[in-house]
Amino acid sequence: xxxxxxxxxxxxxxxxxxxxxxxxxxxxxxxxxxxxxxxxxxxxxxxxxxxxxxxxxxxxxxxxxxxxxxxxxxxxxxxxxxxxxxxxxxxxxxxxxxxxxxxxxxxxxxxxxxxxxxxxxxxxxxx
Amino acid sequence: xxxxxxxxxxxxxxxxxxxxxxxxxxxxxxxxxxxxxxxxxxxxxxxxxxxxxxxxxxxxxxxxxxxxxxxxxxxxxxxxxxxxxxxxxxxxxxxxxxxxxxxxxxxxxxxxxxxxxxxxxxxxxxxxxxxxxxxxxxxxxxxxxxxxxxxxxxxxxxxxxxxxxxxxxxxxxxxxxxxxxxxxxxxxxxxxxxxxxxxxxxxxxxxxxxxxxxxxxxxxxxxxxxxxxxxxxxxxxxxxxxxxxxxxxxxxxxxxxxxxxxxxxxxxxxxxxxxxxxxxxxxxxxxxxxxxxxxxxxxxxxxxxxxxxxxxxxxxxxxxxxxxxxxxxxxxxxxxxxxxxxxxxxxxxxxxxxxxxxxxxxxxxxxxxxxxxxxxxxxxxxxxxxxxxxxxxxxxxxxxxxxxxxxxxxxxxxxxxxxxxxxxxxxxxxxxxxxxxxxxxxxxxxxxxx
Numbered sequence: 001x002x003x004x005x006x007x008x009x010x011x012x013x014x015x016x017x018x019x020x021x022x023x024x025x026x027x028x029x030x031x032x033x034x035x036x037x038x039x040x041x042x043x044x045x046x047x048x049x050x051x052x053x054x055x056x057x058x059x060x061x062x063x064x065x066x067x068x069x070x071x072x073x074x075x076x077x078x079x080x081x082x083x084x085x086x087x088x089x090x091x092x093x094x095x096x097x098x099x100x101x102x103x104x105x106x107x108x109x110x111x112x113x114x115x116x117x118x119x120x121x122x123x124x125x126x127x
Numbered sequence: 128x129x130x131x132x133x134x135x136x137x138x139x140x141x142x143x144x145x146x147x148x149x150x151x152x153x154x155x156x157x158x159x160x161x162x163x164x165x166x167x168x169x170x171x172x173x174x175x176x177x178x179x180x181x182x183x184x185x186x187x188x189x190x191x192x193x194x195x196x197x198x199x200x201x202x203x204x205x206x207x208x209x210x211x212x213x214x215x216x217x218x219x220x221x222x223x224x225x226x227x228x229x230x231x232x233x234x235x236x237x238x239x240x241x242x243x244x245x246x247x248x249x250x251x252x253x254x255x256x257x258x259x260x261x262x263x264x265x266x267x268x269x270x271x272x273x274x275x276x277x278x279x280x281x282x283x284x285x286x287x288x289x290x291x292x293x294x295x296x297x298x299x300x301x302x303x304x305x306x307x308x309x310x311x312x313x314x315x316x317x318x319x320x321x322x323x324x325x326x327x328x329x330x331x332x333x334x335x336x337x338x339x340x341x342x343x344x345x346x347x348x349x350x351x352x353x354x355x356x357x358x359x360x361x362x363x364x365x366x367x368x369x370x371x372x373x374x375x376x377x378x379x380x381x382x383x384x385x386x387x388x389x390x391x392x393x394x395x396x397x398x399x400x401x402x403x404x405x406x407x408x409x410x411x412x413x414x415x416x417x418x419x420x421x422x423x424x425x426x427x428x429x430x431x432x433x434x435x436x437x438x439x440x441x442x443x444x445x446x447x448x449x450x451x452x453x454x455x456x457x458x459x460x461x462x463x464x465x466x467x468x469x470x471x472x473x474x475x476x477x478x479x480x481x482x483x484x485x486x487x488x489x490x491x492x493x494x495x496x497x498x499x500x501x502x503x504x505x506x507x508x509x510x511x512x513x514x515x516x517x518x519x520x521x522x523x524x525x526x527x528x529x530x531x532x533x534x535x536x537x538x539x540x541x542x543x544x545x546x547x548x549x550x551x552x553x554x555x556x557x558x559x560x561x562x563x564x565x566x567x568x569x570x571x572x573x574x575x576x577x
Binding site for chain 1: 418443444448449452
């Protein structure tokens with residue numbers, strides 16, 4: 001069961017929105033699919049992205065994937081712990097493995113995302 | 128795939144199987160008036176003996192470095208290659224142009240490439256080197272693309288006029304469709320070094336990288352420490368190209384001047400001039416940029432029994448895994464040439480590489496004195512040089528080079544090929560292959576034709 005306070009994308013990012021501020025990471029499912037994560041490349045603070053833009057990359061022993069913005073926004077904080085401990089994404093995808101904090105440009109876009117129930121249905125469809 | 132001819136009987140059987148009467152019928156979709164009805168206009172076939180004799184006759188028209196006094200360089204260098212190089216490289220275990228895709232099966236190849244990387248790192252005084260690129264020109268372009276990946280938002284690249292003109296052409300081709308602006312900085316008239324004032328004026332917050340070749344195309348050793356300082360002030364990455372890797376046997380590696388990326392041409396090590404290729408591009412960088420390096424990296428590790436082993440590492444950056452998002456669309460390398468360079472360096476050792484470099488420098492300095500003492504010859508630049516330098520001979524460089532070629536002296540590179548205003552200037556190069564007698568004779572014959 002995914003945490004019920006989060007919103008989800010079809011690319012398996014999660015967003016924890018608190019007013020106009022949001023925290024972004026990847027889901028447990030995504031982390032498991034990638035396997036052992038060895039490197040997370042994050043953007044610089046102050047960079048502005050639109051919804052769906054690539055804001056970074058995540059590298060596991062077997063693949064590299066892009067990280068996509070769930071909604072448009074400006075990067076206000078990055079998880080610097082991931083530089084030396086990228087495995088946090090595997091061990092704690094929803095807590096210590098968060099990636100960036102953003103200032104959401106358009107809160108309307110939140111309605112395009114899935115809630116945890118919809119995401120679980122979506123995951124079932126993927127299997 | 129085998130190319131075996133079929134006999135008439137086999138052809139007939141195949142035609143019957145697919146239900147056509149003759150081969151002509153297979154081409155019926157091509158309009159009749161477009162089909163050739165007579166044999167191709169080719170000469171009669173020749174025997175193997177005749178072909179070899181004919182090719183030998185054509186080859187005899189070549190003037191090669193080994194049967195002339197050879198003072199040509201300009202990016203391709205005539206050095207002695209120890210016999211152990213060809214003897215080891217022709218072993219079946221090494222003799223393939225490819226890096227293995229199943230690395231665990233080819234530990235020897237990977238170990239040789241790992242040693243090559245280590246030696247390139249040591250020569251350049253950089254933290255990490257990859258297992259080769261195509262040549263100095265494309266390696267230079269790859270270095271600029273790498274700075275673009277690191278700097279992302281900065282779109283200006285400053286290139287010294289001392290960069291090899293063919294490297295500049297390659298770089299411009301690579302950048303043609305990218306939003307990167309190339310700004311050129313001239314050389315000083317007197318020393319022939321990158322103009323530091325002009326450089327300082329050109330570098331700004333938008334500058335992703337500054338690219339300087341040392342020794343530069345005209346042979347002058349660049350003030351890398353001062354260039355580096357200018358880069359650090361603005362946050363531009365400092366890239367150095369080295370077209371003659373043997374210079375690093377004598378000069379400090381650019382890493383000692385805080386270079387971010389060092390690239391260049393390593394043909395001089397283990398590889399003959401080969402009529403222009405294959406050559407050996409190298410690239411080295413700071414450790415923190417290793418994920419942005421193009422091409423292959425070999426790493427050393429331990430297996431589950433604690434034994435030393437070699438792997439292709441960080442392969443997820445590469446095209447066969449990451450497709451269009453790869454750090455580079457380079458999908459092969461010069462593994463064989465790199466292995467030859469590694470054998471060459473291992474055979475000479477640190478001391479040997481330094482001795483060869485020292486010999487090149489000493490011969491060039493001897494030749495400099497000798498040539499400049501000729502009445503009509505003058506040194507174009509006063510800056511220090513390694514094994515090549517530019518002279519003005521007061522007469523068309525092409526004409527003089529042609530008349531000396533008749534005396535079996537390949538006198539150098541006429542700069543007018545790339546610079547129309549340098550008609551009387553030639554670039555002359557000296558290596559351990561040039562004897563004192565050859566240099567003396569070159570000076571004498573040059574004086575004779577001026």
